[in-house]
Amino acid sequence: MTKVEDARKFYAQLMAASAGSADPRLEEAFATVPREAFLGPGPWTVVAGRALITGNGRIMTPSADPVHIYQDVLVALDADKGINNGEPSLHAMWIGRIAPRPGEAVTHVGAGTGYYTALLARLVSPGRVTAFELEADLAARATMNLETYDNVSVVHGDAVTSDLPPSDIIYVNAGVVAPPVAWLRVLKPGGRMIFPWRPSPSVGLAVMVTRTDKGFACDPFMRSWFIPCVGASVARSAAKIPDLKRAASSRSIWLTSDRVPDSTATAVIGDLWFSSQAPGSGRKQL
Template identity: 55%
Template sequence: MTKTGASLEEARRAYARSLAQQSGGTDPRIEQAFAAVPREDFLPPGPWRILRGRRYVRTPDANPVHLYRNVLVALDAARGINNGEPLLHAAWIAAVAPAPGEAVTQIGVGMGYYTAILAMLVGDGGSVTGFEVDPELARAAQRNLAAFAGVTVISGDASTASLPPSDIVYVNAGVAAPPAAWLAALKPAGRMIFPWRPAADIGLAVLIVRHAAGFAARAVMPSWFIPCAGASDATRTLAPPASSQAAWRIASLWLIRDRPPDATAVAVYPDLWFSSQALQ
């Protein structure tokens, strides 16, 4: 192995180890997956544009070692579309805890990097169905993921699509509220994580878990993503959270047909609402 190759391998291992340690997860497979999947295979050719503050800075050359840090890398700098922050995704993946053999639906695939990580974690007996609304990115993801068994990338709008039955729904674009069809796709004990944007000044990652009694909800961390086509229209909100602090207090999510909003409502939409009351 060349010196450059050795340095790259060492950088990738150190990056994966750091992500696993900081993510809050306990599954050693997360570190293994990040160490095994080359980030450069899911990006445009280098040199790359890395977001620092509010502007992009070009890497000095096309050595992939520059990518093995907790940085946002541009997929399309003109539109502000990036390969997401690795530590955030490591924490999200730890939160949804993909298990071998599970079925994952990912909404917002980009060029497929985190799709590949998810595919590694569910293994040959599992599956990942990815939706990407941008046709060019979808084609790139299809090429990049061709060698991964059980992965299907669909070029289309997930907000109007029929999602397959899923153990995990992993959403990579900001939504005002998750469409009811996404909740319906969750299997018993299924988990959904998504960036909740109920107001311009509120951005939270929310974890939903389906139980027999309903949907438990928990705010995981601050999170800001580009809007999800078809699911980010805040004008459809009937009652937004009173504040960011109120949004953090969500504990359950209800379909209005199952239970109408009551005094515990934190945010209300035409077909669902968030409550501060935990499932009984």
């Protein structure tokens, strides 16, 4: 086993431990998908600590040896735009929570250069992954990086305004003030969506949504910060914006066309609202 293979194997073990998933395929996916294939030629710029906020803390790897990037670090893809490859342990937790299964259909919003798309593709094969990326350069790189993945289609386009395919999983890697209604509607029964909820500059939560026979259940399960999703990151002036405590208490999402916001509303944003009651709980209509 080479030094890089050894580093990748240990990295995969760390990611699986971070995820806390009982699915052994998650560790296998991290061990077999080469991260360096999605980062461009090294040396690479590693983004450390609070660099995403302060602009400091960027470190160049000492060489182009891929062993340097098999750590739980962010790697810059477009430093000027603040776009990076993502924190591997965070994605391991997200992927573990959303539990991809063979044969499922995935839509990946904000695919970047395709690293986490590749992991998802391995986990749902022979199911398909449709990967949306708005940035032309990143979409082109993702298309090239994923050309050997027969079950992946890369779309250079806007996932907010485009028609998403019916999906068992929607995996969102850009912060939204609220998920577009169209995303909820394409979730299949039992489908799951995970997204960074950013209703205000001071609130950033990762939210898991599950489509049940009684409605859309939601679980804000951790703090999370992503770059804004173009076209879905600004609330209308009439919106009811939650503070962190109220946002974290949300347990369901409703379309305003299906149900009028009531006294359980934690947030009302555009055409949907968040409630502190789970789907199927007693209704308190104002």
